[in-house]
Structures are given as structure tokens and as C-alpha cells.
Amino acid sequence: MKGIRTTRPLALLLLPLLLVSCNTVPFTGRSQTLLYGSAEINKMSFTAYQEFLGKHKLSANAAQTQMVKRVGDRIRRAVEKALVKPQDRKRLEGFQWEFNLVESTEVNAWCMPGGKVVVYTGMLPVAQDETGLAVVVGHEVAHAIAHHGNERMSDNLFVAVGAVALNEALAEKPEETRNLFLTLYGVTASVGFLLPYSRVHESEADHMGVIFMAMAGYDPREAPKFWQRMAERAGKSGPDWFSTHPSHETRIADLKKHSLEAMKYYRPAKP
Numbered sequence: 522m523k524g525i526r527t528t529r530p531l532a533l534l535l536l537p538l539l540l541v542s543c544n545t546v547p548f549t550g551r552s553q554t555l556l557y558g559s560a561e562i563n564k565m566s567f568t569a570y571q572e573f574l575g576k577h578k579l580s581a582n583a584a585q586t587q588m589v590k591r592v593g594d595r596i597r598r599a600v601e602k603a604l605v606k607p608q609d610r611k612r613l614e615g616f617q618w619e620f621n622l623v624e625s626t627e628v629n630a631w632c633m634p635g636g637k638v639v640v641y642t643g644m645l646p647v648a649q650d651e652t653g654l655a656v657v658v659g660h661e662v663a664h665a666i667a668h669h670g671n672e673r674m675s676d677n678l679f680v681a682v683g684a685v686a687l688n689e690a691l692a693e694k695p696e697e698t699r700n701l702f703l704t705l706y707g708v709t710a711s712v713g714f715l716l717p718y719s720r721v722h723e724s725e726a727d728h729m730g731v732i733f734m735a736m737a738g739y740d741p742r743e744a745p746k747f748w749q750r751m752a753e754r755a756g757k758s759g760p761d762w763f764s765t766h767p768s769h770e771t772r773i774a775d776l777k778k779h780s781l782e783a784m785k786y787y788r789p790a791k792p
Contacts (some may be wrong), residue, residue, distance in 0.1 A: 527790060543720035546725065554672075555619075559615055563617075567637070589654065593662075595655075596659055613666075616665070618638075634665065638661050651714050656744045724772075731782075735784065741784060
């Protein structure tokens with residue numbers, strides 16, 4: 522893609538052109554700089570999401586669909602209740618949560634900016650039950666809450682079109698900007714697969730996700746067991762969703778530590 526090219530340090534000198542926001546990610550404490558506001562990114566996300574739904578079949582299994590929506594809603598409500606600080610509440614502005622189950626043999630799940638979460642039916646046999654599914658959904662919700670999509674778009678758009686605000690990029694280079702978004706969030710492809718997040722983002726989503734599932738009343742100690750099943754499946758049939766994530770050994774070891782931390786948030790759901 523053609524455009525003005527410069528460096529990230531120079532961008533910080535061009536504050537009038539950029540909406541720069543320095544934040545601390547909830548629960549992990551990682552410092553985060555977002556070069557763009559979320560309103561335009563969410564708008565692009567919602568448009569791409571509707572295009573995806575128009576080209577893919579939602580599951581006709583009512584029980585499984587309701588399980589995905591139930592898990593998503595429980596985690597959503599728990600997270601919204603937990604984010605009480607003004608700077609954390611701001612992360613939820615403009616969110617339009619939606620949890621859908623899509624027919625596909627792929628072992629896959631993803632979340633787009635603004636809270637659009639999709640689980641593929643191929644993930645359910647690995648999840649095995651509602652708690653296993655909560656590991657997946659908690660991880661994807663964490664990507665949204667941490668604004669990983671904003672970070673990824675900020676980094677890539679800056680390289681592609683230069684030091685301009687996102688709305689200016691959309692106005693002056695609409696095709697390049699839209700193509701970049703669709704490249705990062707390839708949900709209009711035949712299957713639909715987001716390009717991998719960085720290892721930092723994936724590990725952070727694991728950390729936050731196990732806390733979120735605990736807050737929603739799901740036992741966080743099941744998270745390492747879920748990833749053990751994923752590792753076993755990868756050995757039998759090759760990589761799917763987990764091929765772009767941290768190594769199984771690292772992930773399982775980290776989740777064992779994170780699950781102990783998450784136990785302080787865990788209150789089993791009432792029958």
C-alpha cells in the first residue's frame with residue numbers, strides 16, 4: 522500500500538494529527554498506546570461483521586446456539602460489572618455485544634472490535650461443555666476489552682497511510698484503509714479467519730480471559746485442561762485456531778498460574 526511512511530516515534534511528535542490515548546490494560550497493567558479512537562474502528566467492524574453473517578450459515582442447533590449466547594452473556598455481564606474505574610468503563614463505549622455460533626468444521630473462534638464474537642461449531646467438541654466454551658469466549662472477550670484490535674489497526678494503518686487520523690484515512694484513502702481492515706480481520710473469506718494477534722496480545726487475552734470466566738461463575742482451573750485437549754488435537758490432525766497462538770506447553774503452564782490468581786474471583790454459579 523502506498524502512502525506517507527514515517528516511524529512510530531515521529532508519530533508521537535505529530536499529536537495534532539493523531540488521537541493518541543495512553544491506557545493501562547485492566548487486570549494485566551500493561552501500558553498501551555492507541556493512536557486512533559474506537560468509534561470509526563467499531564463502525565468498520567460492524568459493517569464487516571454483517572457482511573460475514575450474510576455469507577455464512579448460523580447454526581440451526583438451538584441448544585448449542587443458546588449455550589454460546591448464555592456463556593457470552595454471563596461473561597459480558599461479569600466484565601461490565603467488574604470494570605468500575607472511569608478509564609476502564611470507557612473501554613466499553615460503543616460496544617454492541619453479539620455472540621453467534623456459525624456452522625463450520627474449523628476449530629475456530631474470534632472477536633472483532635466492539636464485541637462481535639463468533640464461535641464455530643467445530644470448536645464445540647474440543648470445548649466439551651459450557652465451562653470449556655467459557656475458556657474460549659473469555660479469551661475472545663478479553664481481546665475486545667483490551668482493545669487489541671485497535672492496537673493492531675493503529676500499528677498497521679500507521680505504516681500503510683502515514684500519520685493521519687483514522688477518519689482522515691477513511692476519507693482520503695478509503696480503499697487502502699478498508700482493505701487493510703479486511704486483511705487484518707479476514708472475516709469475508711470463505712471460512713473467516715482473523716490474522717493472528719501478537720504473542721503479547723494472545724498471552725494477555727489468556728490471562729484476562731481466565732479471570733473473566735471465573736467472574737462469570739466458571740471454574741478457571743478448567744482452562745489448562747481445555748488447552749491440553751487442544752494440544753492433543755493438534756498432534757492428531759494438524760493446526761487450526763491454535764496454530765498462531767503461543768506454544769501449548771507455554772500456554773498451559775501460564776494458565777495454571779493464571780487460574781490460581783483467578784480463583785479469588787470465582788464464585789460458582791447457583792444452580
